[in-house]
Amino acid sequence: MIFLSAGIEKLTGYPASAFTGEDAMSYASLIHPDDRAKVSDDTNAAIRERRPFQLSYRITTAAGKLRWAWEQGAAVFDEQGNVEALEGFIADITVLRRADLLALEQASLLDKARDAIFVMDMSSRITYWNKGAERLYGWDAREAEGQRMSDLLCDDHAAYSEAYKTALDEGEWVGELHQHRRDGSPLHADTRWTVVPADPASGIPQKILVMSTDISERKSNEARIHRLAYFDALTDLPNRASLLDHLRRALLGSARSRKVGALMFLDLDNFKTLNDTHGHAAGDMLLQAVARRLEHSVREADMVARLGGDEFVILVQPDEESIETAAHHAETVAAKVVAAMRAPFQLADFMYSVSTSIGVTMISGALDTVESALKQADTAMYQAKAAGRNTFRFFDPDMQAKWTARSELESGLRRALRNHEFMLNYQPQLDGDSRVIGAEALLRWRLPNGEILYPTEFIKQAEETSLIVDIGRWVLGTACLELASWQRNPATRHLSLSVNVSARQFVEPDFVAMTQEILAATGVDPHGLKFELTETLVVTDFAHTVETMETLRRLGITFSLDDFGTGYSSLAYLRKLPLDQLKIDYSFMRDVLTDRNDASIVRSIIALGGSLGLQVIAEGVETQGQREWLSQAGCFVYQGYLYERALSGEHFARYAATLH
Ligand SMILES: Nc1nc2c(ncn2[C@@H]2O[C@H](COP(=O)(O)OP(=O)(O)OP(=O)(O)O)[C@@H](O)[C@H]2O)c(=O)[nH]1
Structure with a gap:
């Protein structure tokens, strides 16, 4: 060596003088044996081609430690074109190399992760895409990098924007997103977004790290479990648990709104006979067909549930201002149900007729609980059975009395038409x-017992029906x-x-x-x-x-x-x-x-x-x-x-x- 600056001591631990003079040590001997051949090949090639060279290699310091050196240099030639000397400078790049290695190591670790991991910049463009993301979404890194995450993956853009905004505001967002794969198939992903501030001094966010797990299967399992827990497998109707849930909510709503609804308990008449004569499968078919007809007899908001066996419940949502109007509405629904049951059911290869007994109770959040409402409807149903089946009964005796009076008046009016009990009088x-x-x-109704009724006593009722x-x-x-x-x-x-x-x-x-x-x-x-x-x-x-x-x-x-x-x-x-x-x-x-x-x-x-x-x-x-x-x-x-x-x-x- 002809000359070395004092800086060499910082790199090697040896003073510059150690490399010059008579017993000088060779700098090349410090180079890690594994790197020597490459250093010498690269240097010779550069000299041959008369261009500068850049080398990076490891050296062993005086303290026996390995450090990374980076050398830039060029050969100095004499007039004949022979190499006279090599000149250049050497820098310690140990710290930089470590960071590089770390990044490499991390990237390969990220690739090993099962989850999809990707990074996007602040304009939502993907800058890193691991192997897990390739596996989950189907695009490889070359295809995905440079694309916007929202365009590439996300189906619900509003949810994406919300996630993005929260991540920026709070540094992190965790939630579920509806996405799709390269082949277009839908995907339910559980994602975690972390904002990575690149420059700790400024704190300006520069990247968002997204980790994404496929939870489609979990979701579909959850849906299946929910179906099993809340729906009846035979009829596909909501089951008892579901009914109790809805009834509780309806009562809470009614306590706030003060509105009145109805609960109807239905039990098929003599259902056992069908099971006994045509077998259980025929019974099942009837239950399914009855379920469909019941569903068609109620409004969208109302609910038909199967409690079990041949018992069904209709929950008429509390939507009426008074008990009277709610009773009137419930009566209409009950009459519709009775009418819906009238036509025989086609079961496999035979027709079967069945009727139902219905118990009705009014529900209001201020007065009832889930238990009392169900009990009352059940009691009323037994009264309908006792009254000869194929009919309905109100739990409330007053309501029942009114209904009985009204239905008697109605059948009386029918009879009056048939038996010529009406007459006209003429006022001059x-x-x-x-x-x-x-x-x-002026219309008069002469009852069979000779009593005369005036229109005020029956016309309003007649107007409520098509009579x-x-x-x-x-x-x-x-x-x-x-x-x-x-x-x-x-x-x-x-x-x-x-x-x-x-x-x-x-x-x-x-x-x-x-x-x-x-x-x-x-x-x-x-x-x-x-x-x-x-x-x-x-x-x-x-x-x-x-x-x-x-x-x-x-x-x-x-x-x-x-x-x-x-x-x-x-x-x-x-x-x-x-x-x-x-x-x-x-x-x-x-x-x-x-x-x-x-x-x-x-x-x-x-x-x-x-x-x-x-x-x-x-x-x-x-x-x-x-x-x-x-x-x-x-x-x-x-x-x-x-x-x-x-x-x-x-x-x-x-x-x-x-x-x-
Ligand atoms: N096919 C079928 N039958 C069932 C099912 N669950 C219960 N049952 C039967 O349904 C019948 C219920 O009969 P009940 O309601 O007690 O009596 P009913 O013959 O309908 O007579 P009433 O209700 O008094 O008019 C029983 O024979 C049960 O075995 C089911 O899922 N499928």
Whole structure:
């Protein structure tokens, strides 16, 4: 060696002087034996090619330690082109080499990990992709690196953005992501994102390390376990555990909302007979078919569960304001279930009919617990069995009494139609000169025991069922027959007859056709026929009402608005209706002489009728004083006890003939 700087001592532990002079030690001898050949080959090659060389090799220091050296140098040539000397510098790169090795070592460790591990930069581009990621996702490192994680893997971009934001805010995010593989197959991954601050001084995040584990199998196992725990394997319906869970939640919700729902307990009637006669498999088939029909009988929000055996439960969500309306709704559901069971079931190669007994109880979070609700519904179900099966019973005796009364009334109405228990009476309508100008047909129901019922006692109930349509048809037919008979008699041919038409009947799609049929069958002149409509009808469906009224008017029928002033009909509505008459409700007439409010309402109605060109008739006129007050106020048509009660057809015809 000709010259060495003092720095060599820091690297080798030997002073520079040790390498120069007579007994100098060879620097090359410090080079690790394994690296010597490469150092000499690389140096010679560089010299041959007359270019500088860079070498890295290990040396053994004076203290016997290994260090990494990095040498850059070049040969110095004399004029003949021979190597005169080598010059350059040597640096200690031990620390750098260690870091490199560590990185290499870590990368190979990451590759050995089973999990997918990848790194992305702050713009979501993947910068590292381990073997686990290749295995899990299917892309190799070359394909994945440089791509955005969100584009490459993620199906749910909102979830991805949320994860990214949380990772930046909190340094870490752990959660599940829906992803897909290279072949497009879906993947449920449990991921952990860690933000790696590259520069500890600035703290600016530069990379996000993502570890991802495939939990698809765990998820599908969980789903299977959930199904086993909460669903009945035979019918696929929610099971008892699920029902208890939903019922508890429904009660909690109802305690907050104060709304009322219902719980229905169903048990098939004589199910054992099917098992005994056709075998268990047939029984199973029936249970499955019943489950499907029950599901179709309830609303989406309501729940059908199988408790076990042939027992089912329907939970009607608490959605009603009162116990009464909830009971009414439950009754509709129960009736639907009974009807759904009516058609026989196809089981393998035979048809089978089954009925069900249903117990119903109302549920409200303020009053009930899961246990009490189930017990009550169960008790009510046994009452339904005791009552002969194929029916339903309410747990609450009051409710049961009301329901029984209603259902008795309903079957009574059916019988009345069949057995001709209805009759029409006619209350005369007179003009200012006390001449009879017509009548209002009033419905009466004569019970088999001779008792007479008035419409207020049964029409509302009839309106809640389709019975009103049949009753209305009978009323119209009978009234038209009567009117036709008046029209055949010269003394009564000028009379008009008012018939009450219920809203429910008027909106029936075939109401006009049915009316035409009756007109034709009875041969009545429709000009004598007046339909009395209520305000409710007008308000409910104005456009359709006007259309139907106009069609009927073209046939000659006229219209009166009944109960005028009691409802909500506005002037705007009134003006557009093709009316002929306004009727002052009897409730205003009662106190018209003493109550200033009633008097002023009646005066307004009369004035309104006048300005719209409508005839105004007052009903409920009972005294001469009322009649005189009315005529002074400008109303000249009257109906009421002052003249006559409602008379039988025969009576009326005689009465009218004498007063025309
Ligand atoms: N096929 C079938 N039968 C079952 C299953 N679970 C219970 N059963 C049978 O269902 C029948 C239940 O009968 P019960 O409800 O006690 O009596 P029922 O014959 O329906 O008579 P009532 O309820 O009094 O009208 C029993 O014979 C049980 O063996 C099942 O999963 N499949």
